[in-house]
Amino acid sequence: MPHPILTRRTALAATAGLLAAPGILRAQPAAVKLGILQPVTGALSQDGELGRLGATLAIDAINAAGGIKSLGGAKIEMVFADARSNPEAATQEVERLQGDGVVAIVGGFASPICLAASQAASRYDLPYVVDVGVADSIVTRGLTNTFRFAPGFGAFTSVAISNLAKLNEAAGKPIKTVVLVHEDGLFGAGLAKLMNAELPKIGLEVLETIPHPTPSRDMSNVALRIRALNPDLVIPSSYYNEFVLLARTMQQQRIRPKGVYAVLNGAASNYRFVKEFPEAADLVMDCNHWFHPTKPLALAVKKQVEAAGKFMAYNVPLNYSCVGLVADAIERAGSADRAKVLAAIASSTFAGHIMPYNETKFVGGQNQGAQPVNLQVQNKDIKVIFPAAFADAKPVFPVPA
Amino acid sequence: MSPRGLMPMLILLAALALVPAFGSNTSINFLVSALIVALAAQGWNLLGGFCGQFSFGHAAFFGTGAYVDAVLQARYGVNAWAASAVAIAAGAGVGWLIGFLSFRAGLRGSYFALITLAFAEVLRISANAAPITGGATGLLLKLDARAANFQFASRGVFCLIALTCVALVLALSVWIARGRLGAQFAAVRENEDAARALGIDVLATKLRAISLSAAVTAAAGCLYTQYFLYLDANIAYGSWISVEALLAVIVGGISTPAGPIFGALALHALGEVTRLIARGVTGIDLVLFGLILIAAIAFAPTGLAGLASRLRRALG
Numbered sequence: 001m002p003h004p005i006l007t008r009r010t011a012l013a014a015t016a017g018l019l020a021a022p023g024i025l026r027a028q029p030a031a032v033k034l035g036i037l038q039p040v041t042g043a044l045s046q047d048g049e050l051g052r053l054g055a056t057l058a059i060d061a062i063n064a065a066g067g068i069k070s071l072g073g074a075k076i077e078m079v080f081a082d083a084r085s086n087p088e089a090a091t092q093e094v095e096r097l098q099g100d101g102v103v104a105i106v107g108g109f110a111s112p113i114c115l116a117a118s119q120a121a122s123r124y125d126l127p128y129v130v131d132v133g134v135a136d137s138i139v140t141r142g143l144t145n146t147f148r149f150a151p152g153f154g155a156f157t158s159v160a161i162s163n164l165a166k167l168n169e170a171a172g173k174p175i176k177t178v179v180l181v182h183e184d185g186l187f188g189a190g191l192a193k194l195m196n197a198e199l200p201k202i203g204l205e206v207l208e209t210i211p212h213p214t215p216s217r218d219m220s221n222v223a224l225r226i227r228a229l230n231p232d233l234v235i236p237s238s239y240y241n242e243f244v245l246l247a248r249t250m251q252q253q254r255i256r257p258k259g260v261y262a263v264l265n266g267a268a269s270n271y272r273f274v275k276e277f278p279e280a281a282d283l284v285m286d287c288n289h290w291f292h293p294t295k296p297l298a299l300a301v302k303k304q305v306e307a308a309g310k311f312m313a314y315n316v317p318l319n320y321s322c323v324g325l326v327a328d329a330i331e332r333a334g335s336a337d338r339a340k341v342l343a344a345i346a347s348s349t350f351a352g353h354i355m356p357y358n359e360t361k362f363v364g365g366q367n368q369g370a371q372p373v374n375l376q377v378q379n380k381d382i383k384v385i386f387p388a389a390f391a392d393a394k395p396v397f398p399v400p401a
Numbered sequence: 402m403s404p405r406g407l408m409p410m411l412i413l414l415a416a417l418a419l420v421p422a423f424g425s426n427t428s429i430n431f432l433v434s435a436l437i438v439a440l441a442a443q444g445w446n447l448l449g450g451f452c453g454q455f456s457f458g459h460a461a462f463f464g465t466g467a468y469v470d471a472v473l474q475a476r477y478g479v480n481a482w483a484a485s486a487v488a489i490a491a492g493a494g495v496g497w498l499i500g501f502l503s504f505r506a507g508l509r510g511s512y513f514a515l516i517t518l519a520f521a522e523v524l525r526i527s528a529n530a531a532p533i534t535g536g537a538t539g540l541l542l543k544l545d546a547r548a549a550n551f552q553f554a555s556r557g558v559f560c561l562i563a564l565t566c567v568a569l570v571l572a573l574s575v576w577i578a579r580g581r582l583g584a585q586f587a588a589v590r591e592n593e594d595a596a597r598a599l600g601i602d603v604l605a606t607k608l609r610a611i612s613l614s615a616a617v618t619a620a621a622g623c624l625y626t627q628y629f630l631y632l633d634a635n636i637a638y639g640s641w642i643s644v645e646a647l648l649a650v651i652v653g654g655i656s657t658p659a660g661p662i663f664g665a666l667a668l669h670a671l672g673e674v675t676r677l678i679a680r681g682v683t684g685i686d687l688v689l690f691g692l693i694l695i696a697a698i699a700f701a702p703t704g705l706a707g708l709a710s711r712l713r714r715a716l717g
Contacts, residue, residue: 040684041684041687045684086636086641087629087631087636088434088629091430091629092427092430092431092434095426095427095430095431096427098426098427099425099426099427111538111539112539112631112633112636115539115541115631116629116630116631119544119630119631122544123554135538137538137541141541141543141544143544184529184530184537189530189536189537190536190537190538
C-alpha cells in the first residue's frame with residue numbers, strides 16, 4: 001500500500017528550508033561602509049577629533065532612525081582612518097579605505113590632506129566629500145569624484161568684504177582706517193594681499209599690514225604698533241594661540257578699536273576662547289563656518305556635543321552635515337554602488353543638514369548653496385549676525401567705547 | 402662589500418619587483434612611500450655614511466628636487482621627464498653651494514649638521530612666502546596619467562620605476578665604495594688631517610660627496626612630486642624628510658650600501674605593523690613605534706646590517 005513516505009531527501013530539504021526561513025525573514029541587509037578620514041594624531045589632532053565626533057553623531061543618528069531605508073534599513077558602518085596631519089598618510093589611508101570597500105569618504109579637514117586624499121580616491125572613482133578644506137584648488141581640478149559642501153576661500157573673502165561694507169554703511173561709516181594683522185602662512189598672507197586690494201574699493205584705508213610667524217609667543221610688539229597707528233578697525237587672520245595672545249595683549253594695553261573683524265580666524269568663533277577669556281573675546285567679529293543657530297536639529301546636536309564635554313566648533317556640524325549628505329545620496333541611489341552614489345551626490349538637493357546654507361546644489365563639485373556667516377561674540381556666546389535670514393542677533397557695531 | 406654580501410639585497414630587490422604584479426594597491430602604495438624614503442636615505446648615506454659629514458638638512462635637497470620638478474611643470478609647462486632631470490641637477494647644484502659655503506668655512510661635525518638644518522629652514526620659509534612656489538597654499542600638478550607626463554594609471558609601474566632608481570643608486574654606492582672615490586671618502590671620514598697629509602683634496606672630495614648625495618635626494622623629491630602631485634613648503638622642506646632619511650640609515654646600518662634600503666623598509670613596515678596592532682587608541686601606535694626604535698638603537702647600534710653580520714658570525 002503506497003504510503004506517503006517521508007523520504008530522507010524531502011526531510012532534508014524541509015529541514016534546510018526551516019533552518020533558512022528565519023534567516024531570510026530576519027536577514028539584516030549588509031551594512032554600508034563609509035570612510036571617515038580625519039587627522040587625529042599630529043598638529044591637527046584637535047580639529048580631527050571634532051570632525052570625528054561630528055561624523056560619529058551623524059552615523060549614530062542615521063542608524064538609530066532605521067538606517068538606509070531604500071536598502072532595507074541597512075546600517076552605516078564607519079571605517080575610520082587617521083590622516084596623521086599629513087598628505088602621505090592620508091593617501092595611504094585612502095588606499096586602505098578602498099581595500100575595505102567603502103562607498104565614499106568624508107573628511108580631510110586641512111587643504112593639503114583634502115587635495116591629496118581626493119586625488120587618490122579619484123583613481124577608483126570613489127566619491128570624496130571635503131568637510132572643511134577651503135583652498136579653491138580643491139574643486140577646480142576637474143576631479144569628478146570630489147565635492148565640497150562648505151564654501152571655499154574665494155567665497156569667504158568676497159562675503160567678508162561685502163558684509164564689512166554693509167556693516168559700516170548701516171552704522172553710518174564709523175570706520176575709515178584699518179590695520180591688517182596676519183600669520184605669514186596659509187590663510188594669512190593670501191588674505192592680507194586680497195584685503196589690501198579690495199578694502200580701498202569700499203572706502204577703507206589700510207594703514208599697515210603686520211605679518212607674524214606661527215607660532216608666536218609674544219604679540220606685544222604687534223599690539224604696540226596697533227596702538228601707535230590707532231586704526232578704527234583691526235582685521236586679524238591668525239591661528240588660535242596667536243589671536244588669543246593678541247586679543248589678551250590688546251585688552252591689557254587697553255587698545256580698543258571700534259571693531260575687531262576677523263576672517264577664518266582660529267579663535268574668534270571658538271567657544272574655548274569665549275569661555276576662557278570672555279573679556280578679551282567680547283564683541284569680536286568673525287567671518288567663518290558656523291552651524292545653523294535656530295534649526296532645532298542643530299541645537300540638539302550642540303546639546304549632544306556639550307554633553308560629551310566638547311565644544312561645538314564648526315568641524316562638528318560640517319562633518320555631521322557631510323555624512324548626512326552622503327547618506328541621503330545612498331538613500332536616493334537605492335544602492336551602495338559608487339557610480340550611482342556619485343551621481344546622487346552630484347544631483348543632491350539635501351536639506352537635512354545643520355548649516356545655515358541655501359538649497360544644496362553642486363556645480364563642478366562646489367556646493368553653490370554654501371555660504372560663510374558673520375559671527376560676533378556677545379554676552380559670552382557666539383551669535384550669527386549675517387546673513388539676516390539666519391541671524392540670531394543684531395551686530396553691536398561700532399563697539400561702544 | 403663582496404658580491405656574495407650583496408646577494409641578500411639583490412634577492413630582496415627582486416622580490417620587491419614582484420609586489421606590483423601580485424600585491425594589492427595598499428601594499429604597492431606602502432612600498433612606493435618606503436622606496437622614496439629609501440632613495441632619500443641612500444642620498445644621505447653617500448654624504449653622512451661614506452664621507453662622514455652628518456647632515457640634518459637633507460630636506461633642502463629633497464625639497465629643491467621636488468619644487469624644481471613641480472614649478473617647471475606647473476608654471477612653465479616643461480615635460481615632466483625633462484623637469485625631473487633639471488630638478489636633479491638643481492638639487493646637486495644646491496648641494497654643491499651649501500657644501501662650498503660650509504666646508505670652505507671649515508665647518509665640521511655638529512656645526513655642519515646645524516648649518517644644514519639652517520639652510521633647510523631658510524628654504525622652507527622662503528618657499529612658504531614666494532609666489533612662484535604657490536606660497537603656503539602649495540603647488541598642485543594636474544592629474545593626467547600618461548607615461549609622457551611621468552604619471553601612471555597603475556601604481557605598479559610607478560613602483561617599478563622607484564625600485565629601479567633605488568637599484569641604480571645601490572649599484573652606484575657599491576661602485577663608489579669599492580673605487581678610488583670611496584677610498585677618498587673613507588679617508589676624509591676617518592681623519593681629515595691625515596687625508597690631507599696623504600694628498601687628498603679634502604674640500605673637493607667633500608663637495609663631490611655632497612653634490613652626489615644631494616642629486617640622489619633630489620631624485621627622491623622628484624619621485625614624491627610625481628607620485629603625490631601636491632607639494633607645499635612643509636612637505637618639501639619640512640624636517641620630516643631630513644629625519645626619516647637619517648633614521649633609515651642609522652636603523653639600516655650606516656655606511657653600508659644596502660643599509661638605507663633595509664632601514665627605510667623596516668621603519669615603514671614597523672609603522673604599519675604598530676598601526677595594525679594598535680587600532681583602538683589614537684596615537685598609541687606612534688608610542689609603540691618609538692619604543693621599538695629605542696630598543697633597536699640600544700640593542701643593534703650598528704643597524705640591521707650590523708646585526709645581520711653579527712648573527713652570521715655567531716652562527717658560524
